[in-house]
Amino acid sequence: MNLTKTSYLKALAIASGLIFALSTTANAADVGGMAKFTGSDKPKRKVVKMDADPKCAAMHDSKVGSVNVLVAKNRGIQNVFVYVKDGLSGEFDVPAEHAKITQIGCMYEPHVFGIQVGQTLDIVSEDNTLHNINCQAKVNATFNFGQPTPGTREKSFRKPEIGVKFKCDVHPWMSAYMNVVDNPFYAVTDKTGAFSITGLPEGEYTIGAWHEVFGDAESTVTVGADGVSDLTFEFGGE
């Protein structure tokens, strides 16, 4: 009899949890779309010359292209940071998971990334050559330290700031951009220029988009139960 009662209580708890989870999901939606290049001709990538450090040059079998402007065949732009600029209320937990930027093959991976205020950033070097990592923040604290051998250093950032440049002065072609936001709703466009911000509560928001060359764009959207799937940011137009 006791066993039956326990099972009943367990089933009730599981059902309650499912109902809560389903109701939460019903109030959250995805915002998706793409960043599109509207200029006349697609800019050509330049060849990165790594002969300034023979070790870097030896890490690549083929030519390495510049990554500042990457436009796909469908004219989608890669590495556009898309984020909720306005419309959210309340505070959000800082993720325990670390964000990560890696120096590998004398390039930064990823080239553009997001991080929440207070979240730890792992700065990793996998290269067996000298690197320095020069953070050129304007709102947050700047830093510049060397990573002469493979290893990891941790940093965190206190204030929201878009487009914080990281550069390696040893290898001038190396640059990356960090975007510090105060919420978990952000994304970086992929190779086709597509992005998807998941789990955004229903409401009206200003969605911002930033690219290192093309600059800023923003759009106001109303997110309902079905979300938004066709948000387009246009860059490079006349």
Place this chain on the structure above:
Amino acid sequence: MPLNLNDSLPQSLPESSSAESPSKSSARSDSDASPTALHRYAIVLACCTLLLVVAGGNVTSKDAGLSVPDWPLSYGRFMPEGWFHIDNVRAEHGHRMIAGAIGLMTAGLLIWTLMREKRRWVKIMAAVTAGAVIVQAVVGGMSVLLSRYLPMTVVHALLGQTFFCLTILMALFTSPSWSASARIAQLEAPAAGRLRLACIVLVAAIFLQLLMGALMRHTDSGTAIVDFPLAYGRVIPALDEASIKKINMDRLYLDSPQVLPNVTASMILIHYLHRLGALMVLAAVGWMHMVVMRNFPKLTALTIPAMIVASLLILQIMLGIWTVLSFNQPWVTTAHVATGALILGCSVFLSAQAFRYVRPAAGGVTAAAGVDPEESAA
């Protein structure tokens, strides 16, 4: 009618035997007037300092200033492993090594001057030179530790050129001819005032241009304008928001060897001001050259440096154009910086000579030469 001052030269330089340049004649007669070895040492120091200016210019040209992020050590060591094989680290660490050697050489100059030199003001000059190199080292270190804080890097650039001028002056002041010239009466000339003013204007104009150049380089504005002689097809570049946006789009399609950074209105303005500064220096050099050649055509102590300055300026303008058209190719840009330092150094040298050998007439020369002052002024 210009005053033919050289006709009056013998009367003006009582201890000089002929109408030749005072420097030439005095050097022959008083070669033991100053410690020659110290003078030669000062010349070597000045030449090495030019090498240091080149090394420093190379660091900025390659944007290598922060490639060694610590100071006074490099990656925590006196000699970081593999530094010579990595271009930018070699540039920055090499610059530090050369600077260290120059610092020691300057200390040597100070000690030697204090021991051998009799003139108090030369001793003070040596102390100022040594002080300058110490301040320069500290400012350079602070530039690294403060991640190229703009005022610090600009001061470092200007102080470097100033230090170069101080070493040139030390070489000049310790020369036998300079010591000997103390026994020679200064040449009196109505044009002396104009000459002195032209020299002051010249040095000030070059220094101002160096300031603009340093600002341009340390704000990444060197490639802010990529065409010449126009600026994005205009005499005066457009700086409104729409134009800047279009310029940045157009820059994506340029056939540059490297990715060009986005530009702002202020970057274009700084670059443009440096171009205007070149016109200002051109005018100042032209004026100085005219004053020297018209009034002192046989005074080689002035004509030779004047011709060198004018020649260097032509080279410098060509290098400046090449720098723009090559999208700031590092070695071209560094050559531009080095030539700028040489122009400043030669101008300071010329000014020192002008102040040394010529002074405004008190009526004596004009009367001796039999030239009407009104006529000469015209």
